[in-house]
Amino acid sequence: MRNHGTFDLAQVRADTPASARLIHFNNAGAALMxxxxxxxxxxxxxxxxxxxxxEAETVAQPAINDFYDAFAELLNCDRGEIAYVExxxxxxxxxxxxxxLRAGDRILTHDSEYASNYLALxxxxxxxxxxxxxxxxxxxxxxxxxxxxxxxxxxxxxIALTHAPTHNGLINPAxxxxxxxxxxxxxxxxxxxxxxxxxxxxxxKIGCHVLSGTGRKFLRGPRGTGFLYVEQSLLQMLDPxxxxxxxxxxxxxxxxxxxxxxxxxxxxxSYVAGRLGLRAAVRYLLSLGVDTVSTRIVSLAASLRxxxxxxxxxxxxxxxAAKSGIxxxxxxxxQAPATAARLRAAGANVSVTVPDAAPLDPHLRRxxxxxxxxxxxxxxxxxIARFVKLVxxx
Numbered sequence: 248m249r250n251h252g253t254f255d256l257a258q259v260r261a262d263t264p265a266s267a268r269l270i271h272f273n274n275a276g277a278a279l280m281x282x283x284x285x286x287x288x289x290x291x292x293x294x295x296x297x298x299x300x301x302e303a304e305t306v307a308q309p310a311i312n313d314f315y316d317a318f319a320e321l322l323n324c325d326r327g328e329i330a331y332v333e334x335x336x337x338x339x340x341x342x343x344x345x346x347x348l349r350a351g352d353r354i355l356t357h358d359s360e361y362a363s364n365y366l367a368l369x370x371x372x373x374x375x376x377x378x379x380x381x382x383x384x385x386x387x388x389x390x391x392x393x394x395x396x397x398x399x400x401x402x403x404x405x406i407a408l409t410h411a412p413t414h415n416g417l418i419n420p421a422x423x424x425x426x427x428x429x430x431x432x433x434x435x436x437x438x439x440x441x442x443x444x445x446x447x448x449x450x451x452k453i454g455c456h457v458l459s460g461t462g463r464k465f466l467r468g469p470r471g472t473g474f475l476y477v478e479q480s481l482l483q484m485l486d487p488x489x490x491x492x493x494x495x496x497x498x499x500x501x502x503x504x505x506x507x508x509x510x511x512x513x514x515x516x517s518y519v520a521g522r523l524g525l526r527a528a529v530r531y532l533l534s535l536g537v538d539t540v541s542t543r544i545v546s547l548a549a550s551l552r553x554x555x556x557x558x559x560x561x562x563x564x565x566x567x568a569a570k571s572g573i574x575x576x577x578x579x580x581x582q583a584p585a586t587a588a589r590l591r592a593a594g595a596n597v598s599v600t601v602p603d604a605a606p607l608d609p610h611l612r613r614x615x616x617x618x619x620x621x622x623x624x625x626x627x628x629x630x631i632a633r634f635v636k637l638v639x640x641x
Contacts, residue, residue: 272551283531321443331517335473346485358383378402407438411442436456437457444460445540446571469528472521477512555638578639586638
């Protein structure tokens with residue numbers, strides 16, 4: 248993985264034309280695509296228009312193949328452990344619903360778990376009679392690793408964790424959890440939807456067996472794209488919840504044979520232009536250096552938190568010993584949706600996080616909503632100063 252130490256901010260912003268006319272602090276929702284990504288998408292769509300969809304895919308095959316190499320470099324894994332899936336939730340579901348669970352098994356999770364993942368846990372609890380153990384938080388709000396150790400029993404089979412929760416700025420200690428999972432022989436499923444693109448992700452150091460993510464957030468790829476990593480040692484144990492002729496092949500004996508690689512979780516038909524856009528996004532990130540990008544995001548987010556905390560009307564709600572590029576706050580005299588709408592009208596994009604995003608989190612439930620501002624490496628300190636003025640001007 249390349250680490251260049253620095254990058255040309257002016258060039259990065261020139262590659263991101265919308266950054267010249269708005270403050271985009273909604274990168275945890277959908278980041279602004281660089282020109283390299285939109286060019287890859289538009290070029291392929293134009294090729295499809297001119298010569299046909301199947302024919303355009305044939306022309307693009309080298310770049311499609313490189314999708315797997317790009318993600319292998321990003322995650323420090325083998326290209327055969329990568330699958331393209333249409334979004335992060337479907338990627339997570341494809342692996343999770345394939346896990347070899349049975350009645351009486353127990354799944355460990357944390358109260359920051361994303362709502363869609365928790366709903367899947369509830370469905371399997373109902374469908375298979377598996378148990379769910381919610382590990383409490385430590386003083387920082389992240390998963391308490393010692394409590395996790397104590398919660399493991401002979402029935403424990405899986406740890407499901409969200410790396411960087413969508414709603415409170417914390418970063419869970421993923422590698423510490425990975426060590427515990429390996430010590431106890433548990434399958435470790437990590438949701439990297441908000442961490443892919445803003446944090447270095449080395450699956451070998453983290454120790455996860457499954458990792459899922461999206462294209463649209465910090466990777467700066469297109470919407471409707473996602474990816475899935477599954478460790479080779481686990482692949483042969485997983486029976487995908489549904490398959491097609493891309494994922495498997497029919498045998499003369501009225502049986503079938505699954506692919507040996509992670510593409511058993513793919514389908515034959517896919518959004519080729521989107522896949523090429525996501526591949527371009529990863530290559531763009533790698534050209535800048537993941538460590539360099541991550542350092543800048545953390546620094547900008549810390550500056551934003553400090554600036555907001557300096558304002559009497561503002562309360563910052565972020566948790567975690569280590570914090571991400573997500574900053575959550577409220578104004579004393581204005582509801583979060585109203586603040587977000589006012590900022591958007593002034594040319595500053597944010598979103599609102601609500602209790603439904605993490606139904607297990609008691610802290611978020613008490614808040615009843617907060618403004619979520621999420622910075623990226625193409626943002627600037629000048630934008631932060633302007634943004635804070637807009638926040639308190641209402």
